Amino acid sequence: PAEPKDNDTNSNLCSGPVILLSHGDPTGFKPFWRSVGDKCKVTIDSCDFMSYLTDVGTVCWFLEKELEEAIRQLHSTVGNAVTDDRHIVVGTGSTQLYHAALYALTSPGGPEPVNVVSAVPYYSSYPEETNFLCSALYKWAGDAYTFDKEGPYIELVTMPNNPDGQVRGPVVNRNDGKLIHDLAYYWPQYTPITAQADYDIMLFTFSKSMGHAGSRIGWAVVKDKNVAIKMTKYIELNSIGVSRESQHRAAKILGAVSDSSQCIGANFFQYGKSLMAERWTKFREVINRSRLFSLPKYMEEYCQFSGEDSEPHPAFAWLKCNNDIEDLEIFLRRYKIMGRGGSLFGSDPKHVRVSMLGDEETFNLFLERVSSIQDTISNSNGNGI
């Protein structure tokens, strides 16, 4: 009863455009960056950035000095991570740094690949990214909660979590484990900054922090020098460095956000937080009109950056259907809403992850269509369940 048929009277629901929410493309922040005008414009001359090398002698030999400084300054301003006495490794997005970290934390010649785990629901790309080259160094071993194999392991801790926005710590907690903390979303627009993160390997990305996904800039904050050296080696062997143009631009933008004298910093995080809060409020309003769907609840916490209590407003909504729909991704696809189904996150198919970061038009269309679905389902069986 809950699924539209080709000759359904409600099939006008499907006449609109496809609503693509399966990826976390952060174009929702674009109006802000359009508004800053020339303040973060960069100009690159024909003869700039010709060498592979930036500053030979540092651990990460292809890292632009200005980017390193901007990264340290930004973390200091926001208070979300310790960078003193830590090494910075730049990558082609944090994805390349994830591969670099796996390489750095393992060694050839072991009896078996090191097991890589993450607590369900985990980031849907981890399994394929970990396994696609069939490495003998490491292999995906699934949910950290049910992990019971002996021997060394690597646990990925995504904090706050993608897809469900929860704040979590490691769950295996054995002595022979190594941790990679993916802190892509530990920024004030998404979640209260409750403490300076201080973990062995912390991954961040320009995509989710500022919204500049096309630049493919990520960075790792690394405690152990040898790990930083090995991560750098991975990037050397994988791509001989990272775009210097993108590093230069990221340095300019991160620098401007740190530099309160230009007022971009306070404004950007304020803009981002308002945008996310507004979207979450609107989305919850729509969802609460029926019992068809539900969303996670989050606790208010004190944010040290903004100096006020606030609720998380995650980059993704982890939407759940409460009725007899078995596979929410397939269900929504019939209404031309493309989300990412729960089973890809090691969870159940009654969940779908939808991006909250897209452009305003797409987001509003999404709200309208969800609302229409709720009306349709309510009308067809009386109470939406």
Added chain:
Amino acid sequence: PAEPKDNDTNSNLCSGPVILLSHGDPTGFKPFWRSVGDKCKVTIDSCDFMSYLTDVGTVCWFLEKELEEAIRQLHSTVGNAVTDDRHIVVGTGSTQLYHAALYALTSPGGPEPVNVVSAVPYYSSYPEETNFLCSALYKWAGDAYTFDKEGPYIELVTMPNNPDGQVRGPVVNRNDGKLIHDLAYYWPQYTPITAQADYDIMLFTFSKSMGHAGSRIGWAVVKDKNVAIKMTKYIELNSIGVSRESQHRAAKILGAVSDSSQCIGANFFQYGKSLMAERWTKFREVINRSRLFSLPKYMEEYCQFSGEDSEPHPAFAWLKCNNDIEDLEIFLRRYKIMGRGGSLFGSDPKHVRVSMLGDEETFNLFLERVSSIQDTISNSNGNGI
């Protein structure tokens, strides 16, 4: 007798700066790019290139349309590769595309990793790049000339060859082989363009073609659509795309070089060829003054781009010592000349690869020091042998 000692009267040879020629950093082309002024300057606004996506619907979904067009136009102008009815895949340098090609040409579940071979002397990074993740999909199997294992294999054909500048074809030539052609140096400044290359997978790079190594832009010209799709998938899983800023800049520069109306094109390759020819002439003059070292000889051929006969002027010199020096890399290192030793290329240690692409000052210092070494050795044993 051929090696300086700490208290050697010739140790003043070692008082100069270290001459770093072990990498092919193409900074020698910088004066040209400085001279073009604003013609290839790019300006990037705060809100440009924010999305992961460029043109959804093409095979390589993160490729900038303007870059694709510039690449096709440049190959058409130079006449060095067929691109009609071929797919273009962009990468973070051609190194990332090499990994992508290995992934695309293999499949999980085979009884053994596919053997990867290349004829000696081969590019020194191939073995480590192929093996460092201990993939079950492929493994380095060394010299193609001596390869005798059964089953599927991949042969890397570098043309013209790095390190020795020779033009070569595949050498195994069996039906169960797949080929990757690395054409990084198949440009008019290095070698006569004798035909439009037309191979299954051809790798090119912005670093060696134009001298912009810091941008980390490479591209593959691929015949088979499924191979292009799989290479794109590799880059998605490895780094979710390629810097859009760098792609934009590369499009501008490649476009300007194709566009003869601006005269940058004819000028760039003319500049590059003159520079390389002049360096090779000078270097051969120095080398020919004694019998201590020798260099490969190359044949003149007709270059279809320039319309005249010319000799190759490779990006690297494959220097050989003719006397009783066992390890030329170690020998030169004592005179603070850092080259890359022959054994890394699967060859003998009497060879060293030295870059011919560095800046003018370094190159001239190198000539002086080689000259001094020749004088020293000649004086110590009479005839340089």
